[in-house]
Amino acid sequence: MRTFKFFLLSCFFITTISKAQTKDISLEDIWSGSFRTERMDALHSMKNGQQYSVLNFDRATRTTTIDVYDYKTLNKVETIVNSANIEAIPYFTDYTFSDDESKIILATDVESIFRRSTLGKFYVYDTKDNSVKLIAEDKIQEPTFSPDATKVAYGLNNNLYVTDLISGETKQITFDGIKNKIINGITDWVYEEEFGFVRAFQWNANSDRIAFIRFDETNVPEFSMDVYGKGLYQTQQVFKYPKAGEKNAIVSLHLYDLKTNKTSEVDLDKDYNDFYIPRIKWTNDSDVLSAQYMNRHQNELDLWMINAKKGSANLVLAEKDNAYIDVTDNLTFLKDDSFIWTSEKDGYNHIYHYDKDGELINQITKGNWEVTNYYGFDQKAGKIYYQSVENGSINRDVYAIDLDGRNKTRLTKSRGTNNASFSADFTYYINTFSSATTPPEYTLNDAKSGNLVKSIKDNDALSKKILDYKTSKKEFSTIEINGNNLNMWMIKPADFDASKKYPLFMYQYSGPGSQQVANRWNSANDYWYQHLAQQGYIVVCIDGRGTGFKGAAFKKVTQNELGKYEVEDQIEAARQLGKRPYIDESRIGIWGWSYGGFMSSNALFKGNDVFKMAIAVAPVTSWRFYDTIYTERYMATPQENPSGYDENSPINHVDKLKGDFLLIHGSGDDNVHLQNTMRMVDALIQADKQFEWMVYPDNNHGIYGGNTRLHLYKKMTNFINKTLGDKIEKQDVKEEQKAEIKG
Template sequence: MKYLKSSLFFCLLVTVLASAQNKEITLDAIWNGTFRTEGMQSLHSMNNGKQYSVLNNEKGSTAIDVYDYKTLSKVETLVNSSNLDGITSFSDYTFSNDESKIILATDVESIFRHSTLGVFYVYDTSTKSVVKIADEKIQEPTFSPDGTKVAYGLNNNLYIKNLQNNQTTQVTTDGEKNKIINGITDWVYEEEFAFVRAFEWNADGTHLAFIRFDETAVPEFSMDIYGTELYPDQLVFKYPKAGEANALVSLHIYDLQSKKVNDVKVTKPYSDFYIPRIKWTNDAHVLSAQYTNRHQNELDLWMINASDMSSKLVLEEKDAAYVDVTDNLTFLKDNSFIWTSEKDGYNHIYLYSKEGKLINQVTKGPWEVTNYYGFDEKNNTIFYQSVENGSINRDVYSIKTNGKNKKRLSQQDGTNSADFSSDFTYFINTYSSASTAPTYTLHTAKDGKLVKGIKDNVALEHKLEAYKLPAKEFSTVQVNGNVLNMWMIKPADFDASKTYPLFMFQYSGPGSQSVKNSWNSANDYWYYFLAQQGYIVACVDGRGTGFKGAEFKKVTQKELGKYEVEDQIEAAKLLGSRPYIDQDRMGIWGWSYGGFMSSNALFKGNDVFKMAIAVAPVTSWRFYDSIYTERYMTTPQENPSGYDENSPIHHVDKLKGNFLLIHGSGDDNVHVQNTMQMVEALIQANKQFEWMIYPDNDHGIYGGNTRLHLYTKMTNFINNNL
């Protein structure tokens, strides 16, 4: 009897364990935060080089806590919202240079992708006092170097608040919605040059440089915002489409003593140009500015002297396709500078004198520098991230300015990124791979030696052990004469003697990467979910994508949607020839540029793909913005065939398979106009298809149950048509 009870218990235990290890992913779990990772929010290295701060949220309050690098123990709490009158929480913080004051961000609301409005306060760490910067919601509040003033944007004008006497000075007065913007970027600069704050303090806080945007001649775009009221609102904003008028930009320097705004005039005659970056040098009188022509195939670095407003061109870069703007410009004590460029065919680090004479190419080789972390002047050492260990991986390195004594500081294959202490003694390494959730570890900067662990996601990994998850397999495929990176996810119970439908994902935009050795995104869990349903999911990065050199990336110039589509079609054919893939049941999907691609792949590859899903797709580059589109296509006036021959709108007559088209009606980036034009073309071609509009949703299509609804709809479409 006792033996029988033990046997029954053992059988029950085995059954429970087997059941626990075969738990299936659900769409609800993907979008309700079940698989969310832990991270370090708003990490800041303190000036002393021995400590760092992070933002912590606990029990309904927000705190800035300081930790010791060496011991990782909490040293102090600088400020806690529970001790502040009128501030229940804050979402971000910024220190003054001497760390005596902190800007706290509250009640922040998004405008577009990067821009926000918020109510901001200055907290004084010594007096514990709090001062509201402005009664209205403002943009981009920024301390002066000595921390006594804050500059900010409000209603398209610039203001400076003096924290010592609480007086506010209005720097500009001509700001007007949809006409003039001072110190804050317009829509297209924000989206394509990826910055919002277009003003900069000089080294001693005596001058403020800013870019002015005159949008008067830029065509307006309007969108109905349906909301819940009886009549909809309308959003009207300036949006320069390819070939249309851009904002007229100009550079200015405000002198705080004289209260005069001086205009910058460079000596090169630009007719139509952009100013994508400005940055003061260590000399308080010298401002650097990057200028690029409208085609973006010439990039110039100027030095402007604020004393006499003279300008000097110190560096010129030209390319047959385009030159990327660099965010890595770093001035050394003598105003020599570090610069990144792909002029030798790969993105590398260069050192120039202050006059623009090349001192040395610091990094070299058939691989890309993917991030620049900083320069340790004391040890003459540059820290950077690269794909030297394989284009799907990222590693952290150090190197001397002469290009010698290079060290790999990260230790595990996958994706490594670093946050260095201010004195470059330590760095916090963030690591993940396709099989390892993000971990945060402390290392010494001189050799990368592990000091200790800080935070991991072991709890999530343990949670995932209950699920029967397949592996993400990395490999390469030979397509159209090129070796392309690929990942593939097969069902956990994959049987090579059986055949499976293939569902492909891609993005494919210039310089992008979808095949990378990093931890799961929400979409990866969706792909695991589809694998549970019996699909093989694959992703191939074709020509035009990044981190394999300029030639590979720029081959698509003036022909967006040609070579990338050819690669996806050919890759599908190659995979379809494998005995375990059913070549009659292959589909493809993508979002944004990926939607442009999946539409083209279904139409042009109508004998290859049975179905496609396009979410928020560009359907003609004539509808998209000037900066992005013309960088790769020049203007429609110059390159009409490049625009039209690769537009899926012009290939709808080829549709044979099943097509699902999805868009958000409030998409300020890729306008729903793209989908409406595609719909009309399909109707006139008498082609049946399915489509879905998400009211008032922007390019991300999210909020509430929206993502769950979207992925449920796409899953059902796949199940019904593949």
């Protein structure tokens, strides 16, 4: 069906191309949401596997509902909750079911703390009697049902509490929590940002124990940011932020027994010094907790099985790597407590099956390709479902495979990016597909065969709308740089003429394991690149060494020298592209955000004979300014590796600046601090280098809100036109003059 639809759209495109594609893409179009895609709301697969629930918001009445739909028919079955019927809750913004789906936590009045953490007022809705109970008068964090749905545990003021939903009694289970000193059960800033989780407590299967991580950040240095706001005086945000080489929070693992009201600290038979606990998870045995411990260098990861009843612990798996080990959420326990694990130990990320004592049963997936997502295990069918790049590193497909590694089946059919969301019983999956030429399509598929059951939602209206605009094809290819075939895409002006010379504008991110050259639908930046192509620029993106999905050796080559090989690749790529007859080698620019800003700064300074200009947004300017977990994973500490830190940090190469440089940052960036830009500015001034810069007050790492994004992209576009576009108009004039002479 998709092929036929694509054929029809292609015919429509061919027959209308002569009168279509007349409109230019404006920055206002991009940032007003003109090209926004229709998306599927986040859904919850009901435990019966045949239905799913979705949060719906009625803008007219400003009420929220949780509606249940049938997978097979996609018809609405019922409304479980409607805020219009709840006097205490005008509307809610998120919901979480208990395991038996008898109760639902409803989130209201939610406010962000950092990237993932929030505070809010939460209610428990009982689906049997439609009653609603406020969990706590205060704003709380991470409320979580016990598996038997009789209790809710949550964080408040750095302590943990448990509310009994039957008696209504609330019990405080930790008492030493103090802001910027002790945190119980909620992660500190650096764990949240770099290990990607906030809730550091877990219920066991019997609902009678809670495991939690305690963070003692007393000796972690503090960072402060001025918040300018609208008042007469600014305020300050002060939080613990361990920069590379500085002290981390001291972590410890604890078990709280609800029957005895006692807490015990887990003591392991191994002398850990300066370590992390990036994951905890109870096994199917309610007495046994799994815990992952990692050394500070993050090249050793231990998986422990801790028996809370016996007070014993068993080290079942110990992984080591010459560079680093990625932490994932893929650990899955089967009924016999054997477990699924993913690892790069054979050079590529693959799926492994171990028995409960850590003995390898078998390696399930194999090959010179990467597993990019693990979806889960169907116990009944004995099938594992995963996503991989077997069909090319810029593509993603969904596969099924038996637990013994046999009978592998490719479930997705279309070449591009496929991502699956499976029903609870693995009968169906909702596939999200897109490519560089096809906006997101959502389809219901049979999990056994991958066959289409029903189309759910597409973006055909957007496809037709784009036909009114001048757009260029995103051309995928590879380019050989420094002995490697690197993935590349290129966007040329729609009226490209190979006899002309065009300025080249390069984009990259380049961070470890990242990918920007991917066969997927446009982001907002892609429309910006189309906007630039309309003005006569060729735009290119290249994923150099250190990026992901081409094996561990390719990804980890940058170890201990972030910014060396990645920068060399971008400089050499620009040099090679500049030799192409249609590219003006005197007008090559580069830009990036965050790690990409670190890269673009380095490229301009170190490649001053190649790049004419660069834009760096929210850049790390010295790895000495960034956090422990991320930085030391790739660089060790600055005390151990001072040359790696200093030789590749752009702040130490400002004296090489020859071209035009625009530096941009948000003053409220809690991630890459404004300190990075301020220190860079001072270094540039002391080196007597002219440059331009812009600070967005109180904006965080994303620099957005209100008119901010539009202003930012106008600023960058004007800078590009001023520094690279000076010859575009002159060339066009010359072409017109030639035409007149010939005429």
